[in-house]
Amino acid sequence: MKTLASDKHRDVQAYVTGYGLAVALTGAAFAAVRWQTFAASTTLAVVLGLALVQLVVRFRFFLHVNLSRSSRDNLWLILFSVLIIALMVSGTLVILFNLRQRMM
Amino acid sequence: MSSGEVIPAGLDVAAANEPGKAKASGDILGFWVFLMSDAVIFALLFATYGVMLSRTAGGPTPAATYKMAPAFIETLLLLTSSFTFGMASVAMKHGASRRQMLGWMAVTLLLGAAFLGLELHDFATMFGAGAFPTRSGYLSAFFALVPLHGLHVLAGGLWMVVMMIQLMTFGLDARVKVNIQRLGLFWHFLDIVWIAIFSVVYLQGLIR
Numbered sequence: 600m601k602t603l604a605s606d607k608h609r610d611v612q613a614y615v616t617g618y619g620l621a622v623a624l625t626g627a628a629f630a631a632v633r634w635q636t637f638a639a640s641t642t643l644a645v646v647l648g649l650a651l652v653q654l655v656v657r658f659r660f661f662l663h664v665n666l667s668r669s670s671r672d673n674l675w676l677i678l679f680s681v682l683i684i685a686l687m688v689s690g691t692l693v694i695l696f697n698l699r700q701r702m703m
Numbered sequence: 704m705s706s707g708e709v710i711p712a713g714l715d716v717a718a719a720n721e722p723g724k725a726k727a728s729g730d731i732l733g734f735w736v737f738l739m740s741d742a743v744i745f746a747l748l749f750a751t752y753g754v755m756l757s758r759t760a761g762g763p764t765p766a767a768t769y770k771m772a773p774a775f776i777e778t779l780l781l782l783t784s785s786f787t788f789g790m791a792s793v794a795m796k797h798g799a800s801r802r803q804m805l806g807w808m809a810v811t812l813l814l815g816a817a818f819l820g821l822e823l824h825d826f827a828t829m830f831g832a833g834a835f836p837t838r839s840g841y842l843s844a845f846f847a848l849v850p851l852h853g854l855h856v857l858a859g860g861l862w863m864v865v866m867m868i869q870l871m872t873f874g875l876d877a878r879v880k881v882n883i884q885r886l887g888l889f890w891h892f893l894d895i896v897w898i899a900i901f902s903v904v905y906l907q908g909l910i911r
């Protein structure tokens with residue numbers, strides 16, 4: 600019973616940690632735009648960077664995907680999907696922005 | 704509850720019953736495949752939005768259309784609902800009372816409903832300002848992307864109601880457990896899509 604209680608404590612702790620980090624990262628992103636101090640492109644880079652960090656935080660603490668063997672299948676699936684998404688999104692953007700430039 | 708065994712990602716609630724475990728992990732992995740294909744759909748709508756962003760056809764621009772405060776509140780609502788569903792999963796895993804699980808799920812459902820209400824109000828405000836989907840390529844792309852996420856949240860909410868009824872009717876049997884686990888993955892996934900929406904759509908549009 601003792602181990603079960605500490606197990607539960609650890610599970611709750613993961614969600615609390617994830618929630619705290621997510622709130623902080625979200626707040627930072629909104630604050631960077633609300634009280635904008637950098638140039639537009641730098642601010643955009645900061646916002647997108649914070650979003651990527653938050654993505655990792657969510658997968659780690661809310662979806663429990665980590666580097667342990669137990670979630671290796673999921674990790675491969677996610678990384679493969681990330682590859683597909685990166686190819687399709689960057690391909691779309693490169694081709695269409697290039698096309699736009701040529702038609703100007 | 705020993706660690707170091709092969710279990711699917713997501714909170715490992717089936718750890719106690721060994722026989723059903725292999726099947727349960729296969730069921731969950733299958734749902735992950737669905738989630739990732741859904742992620743591809745969203746990613747391509749994001750790409751379309753990126754291409755269309757500057758095509759406002761003389762109509763409302765992103766900076767004039769978006770409001771920061773509602774977007775921030777919507778973000779917090781959805782984030783908190785993700786956390787409360789996490790608490791429901793913990794309650795399920797550690798054999799808390801059914802009432803406690805139902806309570807956390809009800810809170811999650813309410814937060815999801817509040818999010819949808821606020822989002823609909825946003826869209827109504829946009830319509831009032833002449834920002835229709837048919838106004839420009841930019842607005843078409845916006846209304847293809849953001850309301851699709853809203854529809855997912857609506858579907859998740861309906862699914863939540865169904866699971867609460869099943870939980871009350873059948874109790875916590877293996878099937879209900881797996882379905883609640885899937886719903887949890889779906890709900891957290893929607894919140895992850897929303898991170899991309901508030902960063903790429905709302906915050907990018909509001910940067911001066």
